[in-house]
Amino acid sequence: MNLAVNFAGVELKNPVMNASGTFGSGQEYAELTDLNRLGAVVTKGVAATPWEGNPTPRVTEVYGGMLNAIGLQNPGVDVFIERDLAFLAGYDTRVIVNVCGHTVEEYCEVVEKLNGTSADMYEINVSCPNVKAGALAFGQDAKVLEQTTKAIKAVAAKPVIMKLSPNVTSIREMALAAEAGGADAISLINTLIGMKIDIERRRFVLANKTGGFSGPAVKPVAVRMVYEASHAVKIPVIGMGGIATAEDAVEFLLAGAKAVAVGTMNFVEPRTMEKVVEGIEAYMERQGMKDISEIRMD
Amino acid sequence: MSKRKEKVRIADQEQLSPGIFSLWLETPMAEEVKPGQFVGVYPKDASRLLLRPISICDVNENRTRMRLVYRAGGAGTKELSTYRSGEELEILGPLGNGYDIEAIRGKKTLLLGGGIGIPPMLYLARELDQAGVAATVILGYADSKTFLREEFDRLYPTYIATMDGSLGTKGTVIDALNENMVFADLACACGPMPMLKAVKEFAKDAGMKAYISLEERMACGVGACLGCVTKTTAVDEHTHVNNTRVCTEGPVFEASEVEL
Ligand SMILES: Cc1cc2nc3c(=O)[nH]c(=O)nc-3n(C[C@H](O)[C@H](O)[C@H](O)COP(=O)(O)OP(=O)(O)OC[C@H]3O[C@@H](n4cnc5c(N)ncnc54)[C@H](O)[C@@H]3O)c2cc1C
Ligand SMILES: Cc1cc2nc3c(=O)[nH]c(=O)nc-3n(C[C@H](O)[C@H](O)[C@H](O)COP(=O)(O)O)c2cc1C
Ligand code: FES
Numbered sequence: 001m002n003l004a005v006n007f008a009g010v011e012l013k014n015p016v017m018n019a020s021g022t023f024g025s026g027q028e029y030a031e032l033t034d035l036n037r038l039g040a041v042v043t044k045g046v047a048a049t050p051w052e053g054n055p056t057p058r059v060t061e062v063y064g065g066m067l068n069a070i071g072l073q074n075p076g077v078d079v080f081i082e083r084d085l086a087f088l089a090g091y092d093t094r095v096i097v098n099v100c101g102h103t104v105e106e107y108c109e110v111v112e113k114l115n116g117t118s119a120d121m122y123e124i125n126v127s128c129p130n131v132k133a134g135a136l137a138f139g140q141d142a143k144v145l146e147q148t149t150k151a152i153k154a155v156a157a158k159p160v161i162m163k164l165s166p167n168v169t170s171i172r173e174m175a176l177a178a179e180a181g182g183a184d185a186i187s188l189i190n191t192l193i194g195m196k197i198d199i200e201r202r203r204f205v206l207a208n209k210t211g212g213f214s215g216p217a218v219k220p221v222a223v224r225m226v227y228e229a230s231h232a233v234k235i236p237v238i239g240m241g242g243i244a245t246a247e248d249a250v251e252f253l254l255a256g257a258k259a260v261a262v263g264t265m266n267f268v269e270p271r272t273m274e275k276v277v278e279g280i281e282a283y284m285e286r287q288g289m290k291d292i293s294e295i296r297m298d
Numbered sequence: 299m300s301k302r303k304e305k306v307r308i309a310d311q312e313q314l315s316p317g318i319f320s321l322w323l324e325t326p327m328a329e330e331v332k333p334g335q336f337v338g339v340y341p342k343d344a345s346r347l348l349l350r351p352i353s354i355c356d357v358n359e360n361r362t363r364m365r366l367v368y369r370a371g372g373a374g375t376k377e378l379s380t381y382r383s384g385e386e387l388e389i390l391g392p393l394g395n396g397y398d399i400e401a402i403r404g405k406k407t408l409l410l411g412g413g414i415g416i417p418p419m420l421y422l423a424r425e426l427d428q429a430g431v432a433a434t435v436i437l438g439y440a441d442s443k444t445f446l447r448e449e450f451d452r453l454y455p456t457y458i459a460t461m462d463g464s465l466g467t468k469g470t471v472i473d474a475l476n477e478n479m480v481f482a483d484l485a486c487a488c489g490p491m492p493m494l495k496a497v498k499e500f501a502k503d504a505g506m507k508a509y510i511s512l513e514e515r516m517a518c519g520v521g522a523c524l525g526c527v528t529k530t531t532a533v534d535e536h537t538h539v540n541n542t543r544v545c546t547e548g549p550v551f552e553a554s555e556v557e558l
Pocket of ligand 2: 021070072125190213214215216218241243263
């Protein structure tokens with residue numbers, strides 16, 4: 001049985017990875033799950049310089065999911081390369097580095113620093129809903145997205161995955177813009193913008209007022225968007241949003257994703273991704289499939 | 299000391315006072331947990347995803363069981379309070395740094411617990427007693443519906459403060475501290491934020507070291523999500539900014555190292 005996929009030119013031993021920001025740099029979960037079982041580890045968003053992030057409370061639970069407004073706190077790309085990339089080099093898995101920035105120049109600066117490292121691919125977060133200085137704007141205007149993609153592609157020595165925001169009117173248009181800008185792949189969905197109010201204290205629960213909504217509750221929206229995006233473009237798609245089980249992952253593959261990512265559920269069950277890999281094998285077995293590419297709808 | 303997610307059996311659950319529950323879990327984790335550490339308890343209702351961080355309140359003598367004492371406040375902890383002995387729960391742990399007993403050994407110590415910050419001080423008191431540390435305990439409750447008080451009494455001289463004045467000193471643990479003129483080299487405290495702020499001030503004025511146990515909203519409990527940070531006076535070694543992860547570098551901090 002073959003689970004390996006060639007994703008934008010990079011061989012993944014299986015199409016299962018984590019979603020950025022929910023797995024640290026992999027190190028935090030290394031004693032709770034076997035990183036060698038994963039197709040790739042996607043690291044937490046990293047910028048050119050250290051970012052403080054938002055005030056707390058930054059996270060809260062909502063029905064079937066959670067809200068987060070971390071604000072992309074990160075130690076900066078230099079520390080990241082020295083510490084986090086070096087750690088991941090000890091594992092037999094691909095490394096996708098999630099990149100954030102306030103300006104196109106900042107994205108490019110990070111990418112250039114990563115070019116000579118062991119990173120296998122870049123995932124560009126143009127869609128974080130929690131950062132005021134405009135990262136979301138990159139991902140909400142098709143023209144800006146196309147130009148941003150072009151600028152990053154011009155300096156990137158590794159495949160570039162543009163991570164799309166679901167907080168747009170037409171996900172098709174955004175997928176097409178990323179493709180037109182030269183993206184090697186796209187990933188979606190990032191979090192939906194949500195809000196929770198504490199009715200007893202009559203206050204917003206999160207210090208940031210709004211936060212990114214993720215977890216099992218968002219899955220139907222994510223499946224629909226992955227379907228629309230992957231049928232609009234030729235480049236491969238990483239599907240995510242609420243994946244908790246192998247069955248969920250198969251649903252994304254059937255919707256048109258070539259790879260899948262598990263986010264919030266890592267917090268609930270650190271072995272979710274391992275179980276998804278095992279469950280996909282079991283699904284293929286009972287469907288009489290030999291190759292992962294047979295998981296598709298006709 | 300590796301962290302793990304475990305299915306554990308409930309050995310016993312009882313109500314100590316209105317809304318306050320004592321839960322004994324059968325787990326090998328009891329062999330290695332330190333005072334000040336906590337575990338994440340997962341609700342079974344799948345609509346409630348996130349772990350509930352609860353401190354280790356105690357460990358039985360042969361270290362086969364671990365005790366949690368918690369307030370059933372919100373939906374998840376209310377659900378937890380409905381489970382009975384024999385039923386199973388999923389927990390993640392041991393989490394957090396815990397107290398460094400060696401740093402306390404030989405020092406005259408004050409143990410301050412306020413409200414639902416009282417439970418973790420019991421396990422600390424037990425370990426300090428074993429280490430031969432001289433200590434005094436001050437516990438702050440809302441009213442006369444106290445819990446765990448007798449167990450502290452058995453270990454150390456214990457003073458009480460109640461907000462309504464129905465028992466001990468009327469007011470907070472700080473009021474009780476001032477009233478009873480307790481002298482110490484070091485303080486360990488867990489409780490609501492106003493109390494921790496007061497302890498931090500008190501310790502600073504008295505030129506005393508204080509270890510405080512912080513609370514913050516958590517998603518992962520293992521340092522991955524950066525949800526649970528608190529402001530630090532110096533640039534943190536891991537995050538490279540002025541904040542640090544309560545779940546990993548904490549929950550116990552030296553008061554002078556954090557901005558409250
Ligand atoms: C390190 C640490 C140790 C703790 N030890 C204890 C203890 O020994 N006994 C005890 O009674 N309580 C303790 N708490 C507080 C306890 O975690 C919360 O009361 C509990 O999570 C609330 O869950 P709920 O289901 O009642 O509320 P819900 O309203 O259903 O909770 C919703 C979400 O908010 C989070 N949340 C709500 N209140 C708090 C809070 N005060 N702190 C952190 N997260 C919160 C929940 O974990 C959950 O993710 C501790 C907290 C921390 C951070
Ligand atoms: C706590 C948290 C932090 C996140 N941080 C990032 C990030 O740094 N970069 C990014 O591109 N997406 C980030 N995301 C979004 C996830 O990668 C993912 O797109 C989203 O959560 C949907 O998947 P899920 O429902 O499986 O969690 C974060 C999500 C969460 C919950
Ligand atoms: S709870 Fe995720 S980093 Fe502390």
